[in-house]
Amino acid sequence: MVSQSCAGWLYFVRSLRDAGGLSMDTIARALTIAGSDSGGGAGIQADLKTFTALGVYGASAITALTAQNTLGVQGVFSIPADFVEEQIAAVLDDIGADAAKTGMLANNEIIRAVARALESRSFENLVVDPVMVSKSGHPLLEQEARNALKQHLLPLALVVTPNLFEAEQLAGFAVRGLEDMKAAARLIRGMGPRYVVIKGGHLPGKATDILFDGETFWALTRDRVHSRNTHGTGCTFSAAITAFLARGLSVAEAVKKAKEFVTTAIAHSLDIGRGCGPTNHMAWNNDGEATLS
Numbered sequence: 001m002v003s004q005s006c007a008g009w010l011y012f013v014r015s016l017r018d019a020g021g022l023s024m025d026t027i028a029r030a031l032t033i034a035g036s037d038s039g040g041g042a043g044i045q046a047d048l049k050t051f052t053a054l055g056v057y058g059a060s061a062i063t064a065l066t067a068q069n070t071l072g073v074q075g076v077f078s079i080p081a082d083f084v085e086e087q088i089a090a091v092l093d094d095i096g097a098d099a100a101k102t103g104m105l106a107n108n109e110i111i112r113a114v115a116r117a118l119e120s121r122s123f124e125n126l127v128v129d130p131v132m133v134s135k136s137g138h139p140l141l142e143q144e145a146r147n148a149l150k151q152h153l154l155p156l157a158l159v160v161t162p163n164l165f166e167a168e169q170l171a172g173f174a175v176r177g178l179e180d181m182k183a184a185a186r187l188i189r190g191m192g193p194r195y196v197v198i199k200g201g202h203l204p205g206k207a208t209d210i211l212f213d214g215e216t217f218w219a220l221t222r223d224r225v226h227s228r229n230t231h232g233t234g235c236t237f238s239a240a241i242t243a244f245l246a247r248g249l250s251v252a253e254a255v256k257k258a259k260e261f262v263t264t265a266i267a268h269s270l271d272i273g274r275g276c277g278p279t280n281h282m283a284w285n286n287d288g289e290a291t292l293s
């Protein structure tokens with residue numbers, strides 16, 4: 001039964017749509033499966049802000065709550081795996097998603113539950129950000145869950161986006177420069193994802209990421225922004241890739257546009273809090289220009 005207030009809302013939304021104010025039938029939808037960052041700069045919050053900034057309707061399945069701010073992670077409370085699966089089912093079986101991403105998955109059980117939920121629905125446009133440790137050094141994935149990530153989730157991924165540390169953990173050797181990044185990308189692609197993006201945000205010098213599709217390597221290079229406000233760069237980047245995929249871009253185009261989005265967000269980052277502040281998800285308009293100076 002539809003409640004009165006719900007019916008009123010539906011009437012309001014339909015009138016707006018009929019008047020040309022909303023394109024409900026065509027809006028792209030994206031789902032993030034990740035942890036909550038109470039500080040709002042990373043995790044679910046960064047993902048939903050990014051989806052919104054890119055004109056995509058965002059839904060979420062929360063894997064863990066973190067008590068977190070710009071100074072670090074003070075606490076982690078993981079959600080029971082069955083309930084993570086229930087959230088994914090609730091979103092996908094009603095609203096649907098044109099693309100989805102995973103971020104912090106916390107443990108083995110959650111990884112398996114997420115993989116089960118996506119595999120049983122033959123979900124295709126999946127971006128896996130293999131989050132292992134927060135920027136401040138706090139573990140966000142149990143050590144023994146790294147194998148589950150490789151075994152259960154990477155084979156389902158269209159795109160995987162490890163940073164240097166995660167690339168090392170997945171590949172099993174040190175990744176210190178562009179040649180190592182290429183070698184790691186080859187090896188990680190062998191684990192199942194169709195595209196591998198290795199992020200060079202932690203390299204000295206320019207911010208160069210590598211994209212590999214199994215045949216060709218692309219290097220995406222932007223000048224490093226000298227700012228300590230880089231909290232949530234990785235989440236923002238993978239969320240932007242997801243949003244552009246949801247909008248129908250090819251993987252190569254989505255990754256290139258996402259690189260522009262995250263670079264703009266870092267260049268206009270916010271001096272909020274006493275530590276590493278967040279990037280600015282609003283410093284973008286959909287013509288691809290920074291909106292703030």
Ligand SMILES: Nc1ncnc2c1ncn2[C@@H]1O[C@H](COP(=O)(O)OP(=O)(O)OP(=O)(O)O)[C@@H](O)[C@H]1O
Nearest residue numbers: 135163199200201202207224225232233234235237
């Ligand atoms: N200071 C910077 N200036 C410009 N680009 C940057 C900078 N730091 C990171 N990037 C870019 O931001 C994106 C995210 O990369 P990064 O290596 O920071 O991910 P991450 O380590 O997963 O981040 P997080 O700690 O938020 O999880 C990449 O495209 C990277 O090149």
Ligand SMILES: [Mg+2]
Nearest residue numbers: 131163234235
């Ligand atoms: Mg990261």
